[in-house]
Amino acid sequence: MKIFSEVCKRRSVTKAAEALGITQPAVSLCVKDLERYYDVRLFDRISHRLYLTAEGEKLLVYAHKIIAMFDEAESEVKNWHRLESLRVGSSVTIGTRLMPGYVKKFSAAYPGVHISVTVDNSFEIEKKIINNELDFAMIEGTVHSVGITAKKFKKDTLVLVCGPESAWACKTELRPEDLGEMPFLLREKGSGARELFDSTLFTHGITVKPEWESISTEAIISAVESGAGCSVLPLGLVERELRQRRLLQIPINGICFERYFYIIRHRDKHLSKAGISFFKENGLAPV
Incomplete structure (x- = not known):
């Protein structure tokens, strides 16, 4: 239709070919194919010039509409960053430490993409991935569903901490068997930190048997700081408290709490351009 419209505009096959950057035979063939398809004559050829027939005039009206719709579709699809939305999931640790920076960087590059973030424990995030409530997510710990594709992207360490007034604060190192005697304040079952512990x-x-269980890492930090017990928490979430001596780290002989962070998505779900761009902007490889 673009070729037909250009011929109508130029009233010449040769000039239309030059404007479109294609050969004259290709333009002529296109016009002949249209005439054959609709079984009408689109142009009268008089004195080496082309004049639209009545049928040609009718087709030109539709050609303009088709071209306009095609151009609109091209523009809208290629400019996906003005239209698309992104549903991202995150476990609590990643949601606290990393996700705010990731979202800020992506939104600065693609302000037209609406991004929503769900922060929950790893078990709940996996369920949302399976139920197609999220496009992708970042969690810590083991992935349990066979319907999920996962890729490691960062190593993480958890540490044993207590308050400065705790009875355990004077210990320079613990034996593994000492842990059974300590009052622990832990994250809820289903969280990556609890599973690793x-x-x-x-x-x-x-x-x-924990004294406390909480979905809030901040609540646990505050309770440990006040002397209510000990906990094993992500190092990145207690670095400030450790520097300020509001919490103390106690090494455990022969035990190291280490894990990986994972990018996950449903194995049957296509990663959109917005999703690919999210990883690219943050220097991560998409799963």
């Missing part, structure tokens, strides 16, 4: 102690034959 439980599985690590299980491999050492140690059982702990």
Whole structure:
């Protein structure tokens, strides 16, 4: 239709070919194909000039509409960053430490993309991925669903901490068996931190019944600082308190709480251009 419209505009096959940057035979063939398809004559050829027939005039009206709609579709699809939205999930640790910076960087590059973030424990985030409530997510710890594709992107360390007035504050190192005697304040079951803590102690034959369980890392930090007990928390979330001596770190002989952060998505879900751009802007490889 663009070729037909250009021929109508130029009243010449040769000039239309020059304007479109294609050969004259290609333009002539296109016009002939249209005439054959609609079984009408679109042009009268008089004195080496082209004049639209009545049928040609009718087709030109539709050609203009088709070209306008095509150009609009091209513009809208290619300018996806003005239209698209992104649903991102995050576990609590990543949501606290990393996600705000990731979102800020992406939004600065693509202000037209609406991005929503859901922060929850890793178990709940996995469920939302499976139910197609999120486009992708970042979690810590083991991925449990076979329907999820996962890729490591960062290593993380958890540390044992207590308050400065705690009875354990004077300890320079603990034996693994000491952990069974300590009052622990822990994240809820389903969180990546809790899963790592439980599985690590299980491999050492140690059982702990927590004094507190909370979905809020901030609440646990505050309680530990006040002397209510000890906890194992991500180093990145307690660095400030450790520097200020509001919390103290106690090494454990033979035990190290380490894990990876993962980027996850449903294995059958296509990663959109907005999703790919999110990872690119933040120097991450998409899953």
